[in-house]
Amino acid sequence: MQNTSIHPKLAHLSSEQVNTLIKDYYAKKKVTDLIQRFNIDCLPFQLYKLLPPEVSSEFCPNCDAVMVLPRIPQSAHQNKYKQGLYCLQCKHQEYGICTCAYCREANKKQQKSIKIAYHSHCQITHNHIKATDLTLEQAVSLLSLVRCYGTAKIKKDMIIQPSKISTIPFAPKSSYTDDLLSRLSEARLLKITDQSNPKAISLLNNKVAVSFSAQLSLSDTVLSELIRNIETSITETNWPTPWYEQVSELAFAECREFYDFCAGERMFPSVDEKIVTAMLRNLLEDFSTGQCLRIIYSGAQYAADFMVKKTATPSQAASYMVGVCQRWADKARAENWVVTAFRRNFNCPRSMLSYVLYDFVLKTDEEGLQIPIAIVQLPI
Numbered sequence: 001m002q003n004t005s006i007h008p009k010l011a012h013l014s015s016e017q018v019n020t021l022i023k024d025y026y027a028k029k030k031v032t033d034l035i036q037r038f039n040i041d042c043l044p045f046q047l048y049k050l051l052p053p054e055v056s057s058e059f060c061p062n063c064d065a066v067m068v069l070p071r072i073p074q075s076a077h078q079n080k081y082k083q084g085l086y087c088l089q090c091k092h093q094e095y096g097i098c099t100c101a102y103c104r105e106a107n108k109k110q111q112k113s114i115k116i117a118y119h120s121h122c123q124i125t126h127n128h129i130k131a132t133d134l135t136l137e138q139a140v141s142l143l144s145l146v147r148c149y150g151t152a153k154i155k156k157d158m159i160i161q162p163s164k165i166s167t168i169p170f171a172p173k174s175s176y177t178d179d180l181l182s183r184l185s186e187a188r189l190l191k192i193t194d195q196s197n198p199k200a201i202s203l204l205n206n207k208v209a210v211s212f213s214a215q216l217s218l219s220d221t222v223l224s225e226l227i228r229n230i231e232t233s234i235t236e237t238n239w240p241t242p243w244y245e246q247v248s249e250l251a252f253a254e255c256r257e258f259y260d261f262c263a264g265e266r267m268f269p270s271v272d273e274k275i276v277t278a279m280l281r282n283l284l285e286d287f288s289t290g291q292c293l294r295i296i297y298s299g300a301q302y303a304a305d306f307m308v309k310k311t312a313t314p315s316q317a318a319s320y321m322v323g324v325c326q327r328w329a330d331k332a333r334a335e336n337w338v339v340t341a342f343r344r345n346f347n348c349p350r351s352m353l354s355y356v357l358y359d360f361v362l363k364t365d366e367e368g369l370q371i372p373i374a375i376v377q378l379p380i
């Protein structure tokens, strides 16, 4: 084998002896015997660290040198072993976070292009935003953010940390929150205050994407005035027209979160996103959010029973859950069943978005969950 570097404590051995040592070590020969036989000055658990790394068949993408694998203890499992692949020459590491000069440079370039995209996106500012300039989602989100993290008076640069645990979660968990935060940043209602955190922002199809771990603050255009303006538009039932159509998107997010929660609780793997979305949209046409939650909850229970009784796999049960929700809804429609609305359980509490939407905007309180969103009595 090609020995790339020899530890000083093995320097007295010939390369042939080193090869024998490696072979015997991984043949699980007793380490204390090996140490004695090869006259090595180390403790038994240190021996593998002295062995020269194993030369792999892969080449470094940076400097083209052959990459190597670190030695592992003779008793260790082999699965994680490949993850240690690195380049002896430039220290590039194939897996995990690499800090070699090559990757640092590539990272810097990426951060630079993100910053350029972010700044050009921030330069377009509009002053004096009014409630009518916002979508319902934006208005509800801003109110929820202020209620979750802020005070009555909006301070400049008020920091919002969605990842910080608040008694009432800001938005439904799931990718909806990241998407929502990205949309709010895209609309320049939020700004990112820690652009140095590489996980906070990324570029996705040339759009700035914000992650849950980002530190955000309200943009300078969001002032107490705007929040008051949104609140009066709502309390005086003076809704901008597009809001009426946008109500259903928020109801959908609510159901989607609950679906994922119920499936996740039973360790069902995820199924095709499109199928679940189509089923939930179909349900929401005729059932209230609360009724949809009831159907989802029962669907999950049926699927769990199905798994036990039919000794099905979790992935079969996951597909069964989508189907059984749809069949349940179809039957309820055909036979005019009274579907009791569901109250959120404590394990999956309502989000602040949900409180603001149902209790404040729609003024339907608990009942809001009981009327189909499509025919909910919208304030006129």
Ligand SMILES: [Zn+2]
Residues within 6 Å of the ligand: 060, 061, 062, 063, 064, 065, 087, 088, 089, 090, 091, 092
């Ligand atoms: Zn290299």
Ligand SMILES: [Zn+2]
Residues within 6 Å of the ligand: 091, 092, 093, 098, 099, 100, 101, 102, 103, 104
């Ligand atoms: Zn690297």
